[in-house]
Amino acid sequence: MINSKRKGAAGEREFSNYCKSKGFDTRRTAQYNGKEQGSLADVIGIDGIHIEVKRVEHLNIHDAVKQAKRDNLNHNDIPIVAHRKNNTKWLITMEADDWFTLFYNKEV
Numbered sequence: 001m002i003n004s005k006r007k008g009a010a011g012e013r014e015f016s017n018y019c020k021s022k023g024f025d026t027r028r029t030a031q032y033n034g035k036e037q038g039s040l041a042d043v044i045g046i047d048g049i050h051i052e053v054k055r056v057e058h059l060n061i062h063d064a065v066k067q068a069k070r071d072n073l074n075h076n077d078i079p080i081v082a083h084r085k086n087n088t089k090w091l092i093t094m095e096a097d098d099w100f101t102l103f104y105n106k107e108v
Helices: 004-021 061-071 096-104
Strands: 049-054 078-083 091-093
Touching: 004 049, 049 061, 061 078, 061 091, 078 096
Parallel strands: 049 078
Antiparallel strands: 078 091
């Protein structure tokens, strides 16, 4: 059985590679004392977006969004949770106001 830390790291690499396949220059943050200095995001490289990655079968999405918001050191970034279960596609969860900000490219 894969341990949760290795599974989390694999999920972060997987999502970063997915972003790369869509044309974004992303990478998993270096794991020094938990995160890269200056960023608590799991994946970096999309300007203005704080990415929290969850690769689990059972996810408390409200807790995950809360973590993304808490770990978002640059409060101008939009926190998102990228998540998926086995044999499913990636999903993105964010607060509705943030989605409207992206969609309309203005503050709501």
